[in-house]
Amino acid sequence: MAxxxxxxxxxxxxxxxxxxxxxxxxxxxxxxxLPLGCAAERDHSWTIDARRYAVAADHPDASAAGAEILAMxxxxxxxxxxxxxxxxxxxxxxxxxxxxxxxxxxxKGMAPVGLDYREQAPAGIRRDLYRDANGNPDxxxxxxxxxxxxxxxxxxxxxxxxxxxxxxxxxxxxxxxPAIRLANRALVVDAHLAESIESFREAAEKDPAIARRFRxxxxxxxxxxxxxxxxxDRSSMAITLEAIADRGADGFCDxxxxxNIVRAVRNDGGVMTREDLAAYRVREVTPLRGSYLGHDxxxxxPPSSGGAVILETLNILHALDDDRxxxxxxxxxxxxxxxxxxxxxxxxxxxxxDPESMWGLYAHLLIESMKPAFADRATLLGDASPNVxxxxxxxxxxxxxxxxxxxxxxxxxxxxxxxxxxxxAAIDGGTSHLSVIDADGxxxxxxxxxxxxxxxxxxxxxxxxxxNDTMDDFALDTTTPNAFGLRQSExNIVRAGARPLxxxxxxxxxxxxxxxxxxxxxxGPRIITSTLQTLLHVVVGDRRVNDAVAEPRLHxxxxxxxVYVQPTMRDGVRAKLTQRGHTLKERKDIGHVQAIERLAxxxxxxxxxxxxxxxxxxx
Ligand code: DON
Numbered sequence: 001m002a003x004x005x006x007x008x009x010x011x012x013x014x015x016x017x018x019x020x021x022x023x024x025x026x027x028x029x030x031x032x033x034l035p036l037g038c039a040a041e042r043d044h045s046w047t048i049d050a051r052r053y054a055v056a057a058d059h060p061d062a063s064a065a066g067a068e069i070l071a072m073x074x075x076x077x078x079x080x081x082x083x084x085x086x087x088x089x090x091x092x093x094x095x096x097x098x099x100x101x102x103x104x105x106x107x108k109g110m111a112p113v114g115l116d117y118r119e120q121a122p123a124g125i126r127r128d129l130y131r132d133a134n135g136n137p138d139x140x141x142x143x144x145x146x147x148x149x150x151x152x153x154x155x156x157x158x159x160x161x162x163x164x165x166x167x168x169x170x171x172x173x174x175x176x177x178p179a180i181r182l183a184n185r186a187l188v189v190d191a192h193l194a195e196s197i198e199s200f201r202e203a204a205e206k207d208p209a210i211a212r213r214f215r216x217x218x219x220x221x222x223x224x225x226x227x228x229x230x231x232x233d234r235s236s237m238a239i240t241l242e243a244i245a246d247r248g249a250d251g252f253c254d255x256x257x258x259x260n261i262v263r264a265v266r267n268d269g270g271v272m273t274r275e276d277l278a279a280y281r282v283r284e285v286t287p288l289r290g291s292y293l294g295h296d297x298x299x300x301x302p303p304s305s306g307g308a309v310i311l312e313t314l315n316i317l318h319a320l321d322d323d324r325x326x327x328x329x330x331x332x333x334x335x336x337x338x339x340x341x342x343x344x345x346x347x348x349x350x351x352x353x354d355p356e357s358m359w360g361l362y363a364h365l366l367i368e369s370m371k372p373a374f375a376d377r378a379t380l381l382g383d384a385s386p387n388v389x390x391x392x393x394x395x396x397x398x399x400x401x402x403x404x405x406x407x408x409x410x411x412x413x414x415x416x417x418x419x420x421x422x423x424x425a426a427i428d429g430g431t432s433h434l435s436v437i438d439a440d441g442x443x444x445x446x447x448x449x450x451x452x453x454x455x456x457x458x459x460x461x462x463x464x465x466x467x468n469d470t471m472d473d474f475a476l477d478t479t480t481p482n483a484f485g486l487r488q489s490e491x492n493i494v495r496a497g498a499r500p501l502x503x504x505x506x507x508x509x510x511x512x513x514x515x516x517x518x519x520x521x522x523x524g525p526r527i528i529t530s531t532l533q534t535l536l537h538v539v540v541g542d543r544r545v546n547d548a549v550a551e552p553r554l555h556x557x558x559x560x561x562x563v564y565v566q567p568t569m570r571d572g573v574r575a576k577l578t579q580r581g582h583t584l585k586e587r588k589d590i591g592h593v594q595a596i597e598r599l600a601x602x603x604x605x606x607x608x609x610x611x612x613x614x615x616x617x618x619x
Contacts, residue, residue, distance in 0.1 A: 054618030101448030117157025119150025146270025148469035237464025306505020319405035360576030375419035382491030431522035445506030473500035530591025
């Protein structure tokens with residue numbers, strides 16, 4: 001009994017202490033990066049309740065830009081586009097006009113739509129460009145600089161969204177106006193940007209060649225005394241945004257801005273041309289759909305891997321038995337006070353008279369379900385363009401999920417080799433997610449990226465545009481992991497004109513046809529696992545989103561065969577995972593989630609991950 005009480009107390013206390021610790025880190029960083037007197041900036045609240053509409057972006061000014069458009073009568077797409085343009089100004093480390101993304105749109109009475117404006121390999125790309133003098137793959141060529149830049153899709157993607165799905169009640173100029181306002185005042189460096197600048201400053205200090213090569217970015221972020229700036233001038237971005245407001249996509253893909261972008265990329269050894277920029281097209285795609293515990297889950301198809309991995313994991317969890325998952329969830333997160341032993345549970349190995357044996361069972365089953373899904377990501381997926389196959393149907397076959405579930409042992413971790421198909425040889429960065437729900441229940445989940453922090457590190461002069469390094473999301477070969485340690489098959493090998501596989505996972509969950517949850521994250525492959533865990537907190541645990549985004553998360557991506565856990569993960573869970581044969585490693589960040597839920601009475605609750613410093617807006 002005493003153990004039980006202690007347990008419940010832990011379960012109640014842990015989230016609060018998590019939040020306190022995160023708050024402490026944030027206030028510490030803010031106090032380092034902001035001049036005294038900016039006390040208002042320290043007020044940090046990552047959740048709001050709203051009656052009509054809400055926007056959750058990972059920067060407060062970006063959420064406010066979206067809410068401003070909703071207040072003017074715009075719909076969720078208008079607001080998402082305004083939020084994204086604002087993010088291009090205030091989150092230069094994470095996303096922007098030099099990158100790409102995915103947008104998922106739900107409107108009642110319309111089939112859900114996915115927009116793929118992912119970066120694309122320039123026509124002149126060849127695999128051998130990424131080899132060093134000895135013919136070996138050189139990850140540095142694909143991770144930074146001119147050859148790492150994919151043809152950006154964000155501007156065309158956002159404008160396409162607006163034209164095809166906007167309300168028509170707000171003009172393009174009105175939608176871009178909040179971003180232009182933000183660009184015209186110096187950007188106050190917040191904790192996330194400060195950490196990002198610091199990592200660039202350290203790299204440039206260690207290697208003067210980096211400082212010389214990425215001079216434009218260095219001058220923008222670091223002052224002449226070598227100190228990280230606390231305010232960043234974004235006024236050249238205002239000029240670029242004005243060109244887009246005036247001339248639409250041509251303002252970006254044609255003329256002076258396009259010339260500056262292409263010149264900057266080619267001066268650093270890249271092969272992108274003006275023709276690449278002019279030829280880029282947004283793809284409208286049919287989203288993937290699945291169901292779990294009475295909810296419809298909608299995700300992006302390839303080249304996003306997020307939808308397929310999330311849906312395959314949910315299929316395996318379902319095949320593991322819904323009652324068992326619910327009961328195991330309650331043990332790990334709530335205490336066993338909610339579900340008395342469900343009838344199905346006695347069929348399994350856990351000993352119900354020994355509560356201790358339940359610890360970590362949910363985490364274990366989740367990890368064991370994610371592992372084969374990530375192995376499939378590595379071996380079965382690539383761009384879904386006509387010349388690249390992606391075996392999504394194979395991944396989502398329920399019979400396969402059942403077979404995998406039957407092979408999962410609740411006492412032992414499966415070795416990664418179980419899911420090795422022999423197709424591979426042996427062995428936080430820059431993204432931003434935003435969620436919107438409007439007063440009519442229309443929903444947008446949108447994730448955008450420049451890949452690693454500040455992308456390729458190329459800041460095109462006079463444009464404010466930082467170019468992505470998304471080419472690193474391709475595989476150079478099947479043995480070399482990318483910057484996120486992901487190994488991938490021939491299906492995702494770099495090739496001209498293709499779009500690289502992505503972990504970005506904008507997700508919309510419906511209940512009886514109405515939006516229940518809009519969710520997504522940043523954080524490389526951890527996007528998939530953090531989005532999935534937030535969804536499970538809401539769907540399995542019936543938790544509110546503000547709790548869901550703040551709970552400690554775990555991450556497993558098949559290879560490396562390691563389970564990453566956040567420092568605040570409960571001791572009982574950790575101990576039992578180790579006992580089952582998982583190798584654990586602590587990791588501070590496991591994705592940054594931005595989510596909005598719609599409750600049964602139609603009201604909204606929005607939450608921004610406290611780790612990135614976002615704040616929702618709404619009414
Ligand atoms: O599309 C992808 O999978 C990567 N470009 C995402 C990179 C990322 O999330 C970096 N971190 N925040």
